[in-house]
Amino acid sequence: MDLPHAAAAFGAAFLAGAINSVAGGGTLVSFPTLIWLGLDSVTANATSTVAIWPGTVGSGWGYRQELRGAEPRFLALIVPSLAGGLAGALLLRRTPASTFDRLVPYLILFATLLFMAQEPIQRKLGTADAARHKSAAWFAGVMVFQLMVGLYGGYFGAGIGILMLAALSIMGLRDIHEMNGLKVVFGGSVNGIAAAYFVWARMVHWPYVALMAAAAIAGGYGGAGAARKIGRTTVRRIVIAIGFGMAVSLFIKK
Numbered sequence: 626m627d628l629p630h631a632a633a634a635f636g637a638a639f640l641a642g643a644i645n646s647v648a649g650g651g652t653l654v655s656f657p658t659l660i661w662l663g664l665d666s667v668t669a670n671a672t673s674t675v676a677i678w679p680g681t682v683g684s685g686w687g688y689r690q691e692l693r694g695a696e697p698r699f700l701a702l703i704v705p706s707l708a709g710g711l712a713g714a715l716l717l718r719r720t721p722a723s724t725f726d727r728l729v730p731y732l733i734l735f736a737t738l739l740f741m742a743q744e745p746i747q748r749k750l751g752t753a754d755a756a757r758h759k760s761a762a763w764f765a766g767v768m769v770f771q772l773m774v775g776l777y778g779g780y781f782g783a784g785i786g787i788l789m790l791a792a793l794s795i796m797g798l799r800d801i802h803e804m805n806g807l808k809v810v811f812g813g814s815v816n817g818i819a820a821a822y823f824v825w826a827r828m829v830h831w832p833y834v835a836l837m838a839a840a841a842i843a844g845g846y847g848g849a850g851a852a853r854k855i856g857r858t859t860v861r862r863i864v865i866a867i868g869f870g871m872a873v874s875l876f877i878k879k
Contacts, residue, residue, distance in 0.1 A: 626832045626833065630662050630663075631836060633658060633661075633662060634658065634659070634662060634833050634836055634837050634840075635836055635837065635840045636840070637654050637655045637658035637659075637837070637840075638655055638676060638677065638836070638837035638838070638840035638841045638844065639840040639841070639843055639844035640654050640844060641654045641655040641677055641680075641841055641844065642677070642680045642840065642841035642842060642843065642844025642845040643844040643845065644844075644863075645677070645680060645681075645786075645841075645845065650736070650783065650786070650868070651677060651680075651841075652673060652677065652736075652782050652783040653733060653736060653737060653783050653867055653868040653871060654867055654871075655673045655676065655677055655837065655841075656669055656670055656673040656733075656782070656783065657669075657729075657733065657871035657874070659672055659673055659830075659833065660729070661874075662833075664830055665722045665726070666722060666725045666726045666729045667717060667720065667722045667725050667828065668722075668828060668829070668830050669830075670717065670725070670781065670782070671717070671820075671823035671828035671829050672823075672829050672830045672833055672834060672837075673782070673837075674782055674816050674819055674820050674823060675820040675823055675824060675829050675834055675838075676833060676834045676836075676837035676838050676841060677816075677837065677838075677841045678813070678816045678817055678820045678838075679838045679841060679842055680838075680841035680842050680844070680845045681809055681812060681813035681816065681817075682813070698764065699793075699807055700810075701768070702767070702768065702771045702807075702811055703810065703811065703814050704768075705768050705769070705771040705772035705775055706771060706774075706775045706778075706811045706812075706814040706815045707775070707814050707815070707818050708772060708775060709771070709772045709773065709774060709775020709776040709777075709778065709779060709815065710775045710776075710778055710779035710814060710815035710816065710817070710818040710819045711779060711818050711819065711822060712775070712776050712779060713775065713776045713777060713778060713779020713780035713781075713815075713819060714779040714780070714818070714819040714822040714823060714826075715779075715822070716776070716779070716780050717779070717780050717781075717828075718822070718826055718828065720780075730872050730876045732781050732783070733783065733868060733871055733872040734868075734869075734872040736781070736783035736868065737865060737868030737869055737872060739788070741865055771789070771811065774788045774789055774811075774815070775814075775815045778812070778815035778816065778819070779815060779816075779818070779819040779822075782815075782816060782819075785812055785815060786808050786812055789807075789808045789811050789812060790804055790805075790808055793807060793808070
């Protein structure tokens with residue numbers, strides 16, 4: 626790994642950490658960057674997951690007050706998060722790199738469109754009948770939904786935060802800080818178990834991991850301040866532009 630490659634990996638991970646702390650969607654930066662640095666798509670996905678995951682620990686600590694006040698039933702979603710994350714990681718392991726290469730531009734495009742639709746989705750789902758939020762059938766449906774989110778997250782990862790916010794909206798939560806805290810816990814569960822499997826299965830390109838992990842943590846702390854100054858709306862527009870740009874570039878690269 627030469628200096629330009631190291632600088633690009635560090636910069637992408639730093640930006641991903643800052644974006645994740647404010648708006649989510651940092652994987653739309655770190656994952657395609659590793660592809661452009663020469664890794665095959667499966668290795669890039671596994672490496673990005675392992676490298677960016679430590680940033681969620683700092684984010685979770687930042688939301689510790691909100692998490693203390695969360696209803697215990699919400700924490701039950703950790704179970705389908707872990708199960709889905711492991712299943713998705715196993716599925717990725719069994720996907721040929723050539724097949725995943727063809728899927729990647731579409732996955733990035735889907736995640737970007739999902740990111741764009743985050744607020745309309747939350748508003749739409751937030752209008753659901755509040756009485757249903759307490760029913761056992763409603764909660765069971767949310768558990769199944771979270772299992773599917775975990776499966777998608779273990780397989781690819783980008784956009785799961787948006788899907789989880791949608792699930793929490795369905796459950797009747799309105800406090801965005803509490804929702805973000807729970808999202809960090811569930812996303813950390815999905816990516817954590819997927820990362821553990823990727824390491825065990827030797828799917829990770831280690832020269833980038835330590836460098837990008839340090840950058841993601843630094844970005845989560847230092848970069849978040851700058852990101853907050855320019856505003857959440859501007860950050861979201863930057864993520865959307867990067868997502869579309871990466872999708873287009875990978876379609877051309879194909």
